[in-house]
Amino acid sequence: GNSVTQMEGPVTLSEEAFLTINCTYTATGYPSLFWYVQYPGEGLQLLLKATKADDKGSNKGFEATYRKETTSFHLEKGSVQVSDSAVYFCALKAYNTDKLIFGTGTRLQVFP
Amino acid sequence: EPEVTQTPSHQVTQMGQEVILRCVPISNHLYFYWYRQILGQKVEFLVSFYNNEISEKSEIFDDQFSVERPDGSNFTLKIRSTKLEDSAMYFCASSEAGGTYEQYFGPGTRLTVT
Numbered sequence: 001g002n003s004v005t006q007m008e009g010p011v012t013l014s015e016e017a018f019l020t021i022n023c024t025y026t027a028t029g030y031p032s033l034f035w036y037v038q039y040p041g042e043g044l045q046l047l048l049k050a051t052k053a054d055d056k057g058s059n060k061g062f063e064a065t066y067r068k069e070t071t072s073f074h075l076e077k078g079s080v081q082v083s084d085s086a087v088y089f090c091a092l093k094a095y096n097t098d099k100l101i102f103g104t105g106t107r108l109q110v111f112p
Numbered sequence: 113e114p115e116v117t118q119t120p121s122h123q124v125t126q127m128g129q130e131v132i133l134r135c136v137p138i139s140n141h142l143y144f145y146w147y148r149q150i151l152g153q154k155v156e157f158l159v160s161f162y163n164n165e166i167s168e169k170s171e172i173f174d175d176q177f178s179v180e181r182p183d184g185s186n187f188t189l190k191i192r193s194t195k196l197e198d199s200a201m202y203f204c205a206s207s208e209a210g211g212t213y214e215q216y217f218g219p220g221t222r223l224t225v226t
Contacts, residue, residue, distance in 0.1 A: 042219055044217040099157035100155075102155040
């Protein structure tokens with residue numbers, strides 16, 4: 001079945017460090033891929049998405065590239081800020097469904 | 113900016129009791145969803161709802177669960193007889209359309225079954 005695997009957290013970084021959160025997926029067909037972010041006390045917010053292979057989603061300095069050959073969608077940011085501290089969820093949606101399938105989430109903690 | 117709202121933010125109930133979780137989706141959205149997250153586990157899909165009927169549901173969404181859109185603005189999840197294992201954060205979401213349209217999530221209702 002379809003599934004998403006994310007790296008375990010927490011990820012602890014100093015401000016301005018480079019961030020990578022790994023995400024790989026298993027899916028039949030060509031899913032759409034998403035990164036959601038959850039700030040403390042809030043709901044899930046879409047951070048970025050990619051709907052086909054080699055697409056790059058980007059938003060607020062975050063980027064992720066849909067890599068079909070490695071079935072990956074790793075999240076990167078060149079210079080994190082304290083305000084980026086949150087839980088990040090990788091998710092997929094298969095072509096024939098409306099449901100999102102989420103990874104376990106990765107908590108990011110950024111210290112000044 | 114329009115947002116999805118959920119009430120209550122926290123609900124405590126006794127095992128066997130019925131509970132109704134309420135959501136107000138974004139007003140021009142046509143697709144509605146419920147997800148849940150048991151503490152420390154993944155966010156899991158429960159059900160999607162379109163055109164006044166369930167369009168998809170997961171294995172979790174058994175006969176104890178039901179959804180309703182009682183009027184033009186609310187979308188509810190009812191659990192008829194709660195179990196301890198129903199304790200979780202429940203998220204409502206809505207989207208303008210299906211496919212790759214963004215699902216907008218509410219802040220969640222934390223349900224605690226004692």
